[in-house]
Amino acid sequence: FHLFAYICDFVSHLNSAEEIPIEVLRQREAKWLEMLNSWDKWMAKKHKKMKERCQKGVPPSLRGRAWLYLTGGKVRREQNQGKFQELDNQPGDPKWVDIIERDLHRQFPFHEMFAARGGHGQQDLLRVLKAYTLHRPEEGYCQAQAPIAAVLLMHMPAEDAFWVLVQICEKYLPGYYSAGLEAIQLDGEILYALLRRVSPVAHRHLKKHKLEPILYMTEWFMCAFSRTLPWASVLRVWDMFLCEGVKIIFRVGLVLLKSMLGSQEKLKACQGLYETMELLRAIRPQYMEEAFLVEEIIELMVSEKDIEKEHHAQLRHWKETHGDLHCKSPPRVHGAKAIMAAEPPSRQDLRQRPTFIVESPLAPQTDRVRAEASKENGKSKAEQQKTIKPPQETANPYFPPGDPSPFLNHMTVKASKESLSSAEHDTYL
Structure with a gap:
């Protein structure tokens, strides 16, 4: 699996709109390996530097491991050894399993992991989503969780993907996938309120046509x-x-709204509600392009405090108009540093566990090995020659450092301009 994931990461790097020189990529990998080896120290003393490195982009080869550490999924996994296997072995609620199975083919159908019906990608996706319904039976399954889990599975094994999904649902986006979707409606109102400050022109246009946030920001x-x-x-x-939490999601939404509706010139193309909805369903590619979007996100000054302040205001308004929330969600945790502060891990929880463990020929010999070596040395040279077998050539199953994917030599890889998602429309309401 890890070899396959490496190939997928390599392809995604080639498909990236931003070409990063290989020397720079190797330097970034070395820096990230250093951070992962001393994660608690970096989080405590050098979090700003870590945030800057996340803004530059996590190296593809380490993205899965970085996400696992950033979300606190690594700690949850270590503190719940065997939990995923226990859930995985259970049959699950037939109601949820049936719905999940019907959704599997719709998740990134053009990605090789999920292209084949019943393939290993779809099987792992079913395992992760089913396990979540058993982990949180009061929530069950929401259709929007499937693409989240699918993205995670492209970067990590099923158990790791499960714990990162748990962290996203419980810490980053609490209440998003509960019945009634009250949390997403509240965040829609927060987005709308923040837009008034970020782009008054776009805000007035949406208000004029009574375009509710839930209609365009849900997905x-x-x-x-x-x-x-x-x-x-x-x-x-x-x-x-x-790394930074839900404020990034708000910033992306605000950047897209401002880019599409932020001037009178742009509004000429959408004079009514229907035209505006169509425009927001088909965001112009230049506004979603990697370099433009990342720069705009970083420069947009919307903080955790802004979101929390508006959250309390919208919560008061909700109670006045709708009464108390039906689903009591845990408080939102804003990013990796806050998660670690809320649940301080032990050094053991953060210890990296290698996928492959190879005994070094230079490792200290045990008493048994030394005894066998001494016995072997006692044989005559003639006897030793009889027992020595000629070396056999063994094909190297791994890629040499300079050629990470010989399977890709014949492929023509073009820069990705499209999302890998299905063309079908989902309804989350």
Whole structure:
């Protein structure tokens, strides 16, 4: 699986709209490996530098591991050893399993992991989503969780994807996938209120045509833009989102609204509600392009405090108009540093566990090995020659450092301009 994931990461890097020199990429990998080896120290003392590195983009080869650490999924996994296997072995609620199975083929159908019906990608997706329904039976399954889990599975094994999904649902986007979608409606109102400050022109236009936020931002937020943006942009947005929290999702939404509706000239093309909805369903490619979008996100000054302040205001308004919330969601946690502060991990929880463990020939010999070696040395040279077998050539199953994917030599890889999502429209309401 890890070899396959490496190939997928390599292809996604080639497809990236931003070409990064290989020397720069190797330097970034070395820096990230250093951070991962001393994660608690970096989070405590050098978080600003870590945030800057996430803004530059996590190296493709380490993205899965970085996301696992950023979200606190690594700690949850270590503190719940065997939990995923336990859930995986259970049959699950037939109601949820049936709905999940019907959704599997719609998740990134053009990606080789999910292209084959019943293939390993779809099987892992079913396992992760089914496990979540057992982990949170009061929530069950929401259709928008499937693309989130699918993106995670492109970068990590099923168990890791499960724990990162748990963290996203519980810490980053609490209440988003509960019945009634009250949390997403509240965040829609927060987005609308923030837009008044960021782009008064766009805000007035939406207000004039009574275009409710829930009509255009539901898929954006619930799927964390995984079904909206080109793939290279999705990865960069997620690097920042999992580091800094939901403010990144708000910033992306605000950038897109401002870019599409932020001037009188742009509004000439959408004089009514229908035209505006059509415009927001087909965001212009230049506004979703990786370099433009990332720069705009970083420059847009919308903080956690802004979001929390507006959240309290909208919550008061909700109670006045709708009464108390039916689903009591846990408080939102804004990013990796806040998650670690809320649940301080032990050094053992953060210890990296290699996928492959190879015994070094230079490792200290055990007493048994030394005894066998001494016995072997006692044989005559003639006896030793009889027992020595000629070396056999063994094909190297891994790629040499300079040629990460010989299977890709015959492929023509073009820059990705499209999202990998299905063309079908989902309804989350």
